Amino acid sequence: YQPLIDLATGGVEGYEALLRWNHPERGPLYPDSFIPLAEEIGLIDVIGQYVLQFACREAATWPRHVKLAVNASPLQFRNGNLLNIVVQALAMSGLEPARLELEITEAVLMDRSAQVATLLDNIRALGVGISMDDFGTGYSSLSYLMNYPFTKIKIDKSFIMGLGREPNSKAVVSAIIGLGRSLGMTVTAEGIEMPEHLDYLRDIGCGQGQGYLIGRAIPGDQLPQEDERRNVA
Ligand code: C2E
Ligand code: MG
Ligand code: MG
DSSP: OEEEEETTTOBEEEEEEOOOEEETTTEEEOGGGTHHHHHHTTOHHHHHHHHHHHHHHHHTTSOTTOEEEEEOOGGGGGSTTHHHHHHHHHHHHTOOGGGEEEEEOGGGGTTOOHHHHHHHHHHHHTTOEEEEEEETSSSOHHHHHHHSOOOEEEEOHHHHHTTTTSTTHHHHHHHHHHHHHHTTOEEEEOOOOSHHHHHHHHHTTOOEEOSTTTOOOOOGGGSOOSSOBOTTO
16 A cells, blocks of 8 residues: 655545565566456456455555545456445445545546446446546546546656656646646646655645655555654645
């Protein structure tokens, strides 16, 4: 679980579940090395369901103001059962729906199917949040923002890492923050590694931040107890 902090106060607002596989011979494996394979061989639905159930159960033990973000593969949205899987994970864990957010990428929306739109509306109707992950890297994210019930935009880490290096990154990042604010969505900056990037993002009014500077992903049983505050704000 990697912390998501309120950039204005430094307080932890939630954690994103990031899957790891402790392979008996190869050691800990990162998702990029096995999620694409799981998608290819048809195991992503069962893995996705496991992640959701497991993470909701852990999050139900956290302080009530702390949310849980779970990544979902585009393929899970082709499974007609996803709504039930979400409902079941919430019911089994007792986690309040408003404490869960699903992170999806634009790939989910590319086929513009009515089925996906209805599914997103139904998930949203439960009270669960929907975040657009890796924002800015796809094709036509802007029309998706208008047509689907997103509650959060996560600015892709490539833009954050480019701050101070790529002359245009500042313009892009501040435009996304303004856009999110106008649409009433939370904006999260991913990939914050440098103190000057954190300061800049806070100064221009970015709501939430995530990155190695703030904290790396750690196992659930090592999360700080109580209402922790980090000394980064
Ligand atoms: P993501 O959802 O965009 O997650 C953010 C990734 O950026 C994570 O990599 C995180 O460790 C990394 N990160 C966070 N802060 C920093 C930083 O300051 N600098 C840098 N360089 N990287 C940072 P991770 O854990 O390797 O996950 C990679 C991707 O795998 C995720 O990208 C997500 O798309 C996918 N993924 C992770 N867990 C799951 C899961 O349970 N299900 C599915 N379907 N996909 C998952
Ligand atoms: Mg994510
Ligand atoms: Mg991302």
